[in-house]
Amino acid sequence: MTVTEDRPSTGPAPEIGSARARKEDQRLITGRTRWTDNIVLPGMLHVAMVRSPFAHARITRIETAEAKATPNVVAVLTGQDVKDEQGSLPNAWAITTDQVTPDHPSIAVDRVAFAGEIVAVVVARTAAEARDAAELVDVDYEELPAALDLREAAEADAEHGVLAHPDLGTNKSAFWQFDSEGAGTGGNVEDAIATARADGIVIEREFRQQRLIPAFMEPRSVVVDPTGEQLTMWSATQNPHILRFLLAAVLGMSESKIRVIAPDVGGGFGGKLQVTPEEFITFMAARRIGKPVKYTETRSESLMAAHHGRDQWQKLTLAATGDGTVTGLKVDLIADLGAYVALVGGGVPVLGAFMFNSIYKFPAYQFNCQTVLTNKTWTDAYRGAGRPEATFGIERMMDELAHELGVDPLEVRERNWITHEEFPFTTVAGLEYDSGNYEAATAKAKAIFGYDELRAEQRRRREAGDPVQLGIGVSTFTEMCGLAPSRVLGSLNYGAGGWESASIRMLATGKVEVVTGSSAHGQGHETAWSQIVADRLGVAFEDVEVLHGDTQIAPKGMDTYGSRSLVVGGEALVKAADKVIEKARPIAAHLLEASADDLEFAGGRFTVRGTDQGLAMADVALATFAAHNLPDGIEPTIDADATYDPVSFSFPHGTHLCAMEIDTETGGLTMRKYACVDDIGNIVNPLIVAGQVHGGLVQGIAQALWEEAVHDDAGTLVSASFVDYLVPTAADTISFDVAHTTSPSTTNSLGTKGVGEAGTIASTPAVVNAVVDALRPFGVDDVRMPCTPERVWKAIHARDGADTGGAPTVGDASPHFHEADTADPSTGSAQRRTASISQEDSQ
């Protein structure tokens, strides 16, 4: 199922498709690791940050004398000290030409805009001494009103409400619209809605995408060594190349004077794609002091100051005919940027713009997004970045439509999805999906899940009035991966390209060094890249060494995010390998005294067609190294580089099914079963793929059930430790039934699509749909995430008019859209609120 078309037909068993245990494990399971915080250099100093306890305040005085006078404190820096040097942290993606983008100094100069912002920096001999002295820095603040509620902030202006940055006169950063009529990709959505209101179904819902924290396990750490002619930075980053470029650009240096190394990096999930104040501060401190400097954050600092994700209000209007054929979708969302526009923060909701239509054939579509500044931690990409939010919105709506129609949620999806004969298919959002088979993935998922049996059990429990009800949740998703064709990025006003680079060095011993511009932090590139090159060049898996994550070793790269490494970086690797073969061919022909046209390359050997004469690639490599006997005019190397710019996004898809048991007396939730079938195209390493799916699932499930970044009324993050921010444990989760179907991508030669974000994108709506499905007999049509037992219990009791404590959850539970908006009888909302158990049996 994973054999590429032009794989050699002879030679050893193919590596691509083999469940190779990972090369990188050996150092990780024995503790021979190089995390950034492990690095110790002679004379190294340590940084501690003084952070604002206020969400919004003017800095009126900073007294550093006592800290400076403390033994072993080498320097104390404030924003005033570096204001002419530090510039503004970069925003790489102004989504509109008039985007409002506040300056973002690494150290606040006269005002702080979120709790956790850095106001002073202590540099001392040890980390403990730096932290002790940070306590001695005395900062006076004049507290300012803080813009904390996203919806209120979106309405505020200079006269009314609270502004996150008063000098900007608005909290609105940018308004971004896609309209299918305007783009020529579909019809007029307002017409579709009006038609459906007259004769059809209109469903309107408002969903909350709560604020999440990526919560990678390795806290961020950075070491900067100014020794010598270059400044070398080790950073726990996903983006060493982008980081180097932006350090140089912001600080006015040449990139050639900066080397960035991402050593072992302990997870990222988007959270480490940021170019951070902490990196700039450590860099500036080392440059000023002339000694190596290290900063490693505490977990609480990480949770409050590393960027957050999600945080949207989504208002969705879906129009359909009476038989459930969707005729239009309108999306109005507001997205919380936090206090500053992060590196790609404004662009995250825009990525979702192309995914609300998902796998469906919607004839009309409009997407309106307002990005909003508040006095909270900045937001940016978190696993899926815009696509989970979109998938959640549409998959919740499809379930609502099914409920209106009284049909199975899979039936309404089937009525609207693109069938496998219709690929390639240009969507209403203007993307061309190259391949897919939603029918096959769904059929397989149903079989693995035992869909019909579980539906029967659900019916029995409803009929019996079982206090433990069963809910079945569906999510049929797609995503756009392989970020990204550079031209598309350019058309979206993104600041960089989306290519990836690879180099292959053929060593004299016949071993192979592979240099990749992607930068792994848990994904297993060293293993998967070895498999690709081993197959392509016919060398042993063990003989391939993959080098990455150091701008001096891998000088070109666009790094790792957006499920791009294999789809873009893997393809660059294939192109480099093909160049190696073509460079080796004339040398092999010369040595074999044959015509290059008569040579075939397979299984690591050049052979003369129709003879038994041949030469191994390793022999060509040695002969090239020696260079004693090469054809005239041939360069003595068969090494090759390739830089690949993808022609298209890739579109993995899948069907995810979740069964939740809910104790209706307590609101307690138990996941009974989770089955998913993902079509990610051809698979290089099934072991790695399964791991990506499992981990992705739990992050998406965690959004549905547990995780939320909660701020108090003053804007302080109260979930600022792992006591309160509920990253799930082994005891919270179950084992999953994971399977695949394979529709190879037609836009890259490996036929791959990307898998890093699939589980996270698909699972959140599957779980919430299951929760809501279990509670349908109680008239519940939404439970706000995270679906805690308290929220579930309140949702169950909201219908009774019981005093449920007055928390926002109650209003959100049933129905939480404005009454006036759902009064249209065609929405059937009145009937829904009184739905009884027996009415639900039609499902």
Next chain:
Amino acid sequence: MTRISMKVDGAAYADDVEPRMLLVHFLRERLGKTGTVVGCDTSNCGACTVHLGPAGGQPRSVKSCNVLAVQADGQEVTTVEGLAHDGELHPVQQAFHECHALQCGYCTPGMIMQSIDLLEENPKPSEEEIRTGLEGNLCRCTGYHNIIRAVQSASGQAVNPDTVEEPVS
């Protein structure tokens, strides 16, 4: 400063430490045992888990961010760096590798040390017992699915599938 001595991964050490120094910082910063890592400030994540016990006695897993170095005085510590002998991985290390029970690997030292401790107490744990036994160790990459498989494998029991190709019911 307080004088302490302890055996770590088979070697005897002695040093002067501040009474407030945590065992994990002593291991990392004084002894260079950087295989053991710090993931949080609240003893929730378990990344720093090591084995600690009296000389010659039964060691138990502890979160070394939750133990002062002076509390370990006179005792024996085993870290993830002390598990493999003569190039032979510990069976739990081997199982983590074979079952792909790690991705970024940051939680792995603690997860392996806790898994060994769990199997010491309960050599044939059920899936539920494994999940409960590892509750104090957070992993953000694997979703725990393959960690469960690794512990099942190391205990010589049947191992859950990582993927299913046919309906299981």
